[in-house]
Amino acid sequence: MFLLPNYSAGSHVTGSEATTSEVGVSQSLTIAIDGPAASGKSTIGGLLAERLGYLYLDTGAMYRAVTWAALDDGIDVEDEQAVTQMARGLVINIETPMVDDGRQYSVSVDGAQVTWQLKYPQLDRCVSLVSVYPGVRHVLTEQQRRIASQGAVVMVGRDIGTVVIPDADLKIYLDASPEVRARRRYLELVERGEEADYERILSDVVGRDRIDSQRDVAPLKAALDAIVVDTDKLSIGEVLDVIEELVEGITAGSEERAGG
Numbered sequence: 001m002f003l004l005p006n007y008s009a010g011s012h013v014t015g016s017e018a019t020t021s022e023v024g025v026s027q028s029l030t031i032a033i034d035g036p037a038a039s040g041k042s043t044i045g046g047l048l049a050e051r052l053g054y055l056y057l058d059t060g061a062m063y064r065a066v067t068w069a070a071l072d073d074g075i076d077v078e079d080e081q082a083v084t085q086m087a088r089g090l091v092i093n094i095e096t097p098m099v100d101d102g103r104q105y106s107v108s109v110d111g112a113q114v115t116w117q118l119k120y121p122q123l124d125r126c127v128s129l130v131s132v133y134p135g136v137r138h139v140l141t142e143q144q145r146r147i148a149s150q151g152a153v154v155m156v157g158r159d160i161g162t163v164v165i166p167d168a169d170l171k172i173y174l175d176a177s178p179e180v181r182a183r184r185r186y187l188e189l190v191e192r193g194e195e196a197d198y199e200r201i202l203s204d205v206v207g208r209d210r211i212d213s214q215r216d217v218a219p220l221k222a223a224l225d226a227i228v229v230d231t232d233k234l235s236i237g238e239v240l241d242v243i244e245e246l247v248e249g250i251t252a253g254s255e256e257r258a259g260g
């Protein structure tokens, strides 16, 4: 069984103290943010959830947690059956962070604290492979849908608007060129004092794009009704402004319908 007990207990409400008055929105929208690696989904998703007082779920962390567990158990990540079986029995916890070291959330896998390990470049190279496995996707998608059904959630990933919550109130697809995304990832690593090689990161980004968008199950693509935002030349604040305007539009529309 795969559990996210702290979600059901509601403890991972990023910025739970944030008020909704800033943007004046209802508490129950479901917001899907998809896009390729390093397109800014996590940063934007986390900040948006904080501003709205919504739950924030980075589904990439779930695929990373499964990959970490496989590597830690010495399971060959190319062994689909073994990885899938292990994923079914894994207890992944994603919680509000207790430490102030720049993390958006804390992740534990079967009790082991793994938050930063999930970001290691070695893991990047395996996670696209693991996320191709239909059995792994099934286990994680079920969990994600259960969380989304509670509403008031910002969920980020690759297939949120297309597969996980196709009826989301707002679907955003964040895009950026591979070079800009690789540069962002490079700077992130340097800032954390980790080793970083731009050319290697760029080739990883391009490789992951290819695997993520060409897989048979839930490939990376914008939903037909998603709003595509190119973040190449936009700051984080500018992207947030665009999305908040869209959220306000939805809220105003539903208030108008309710009133008239």
Ligand code: DC
Binding pocket: 037, 038, 059, 060, 061, 063, 064, 127, 128, 131, 156, 157, 158, 159, 160, 208, 212
């Ligand atoms: O967003 P990220 O880089 O942390 O995602 C890690 C991997 O997980 C990425 O290679 C694609 C996969 N993923 C996915 O297939 N579906 C999701 N909803 C989220 C992530």
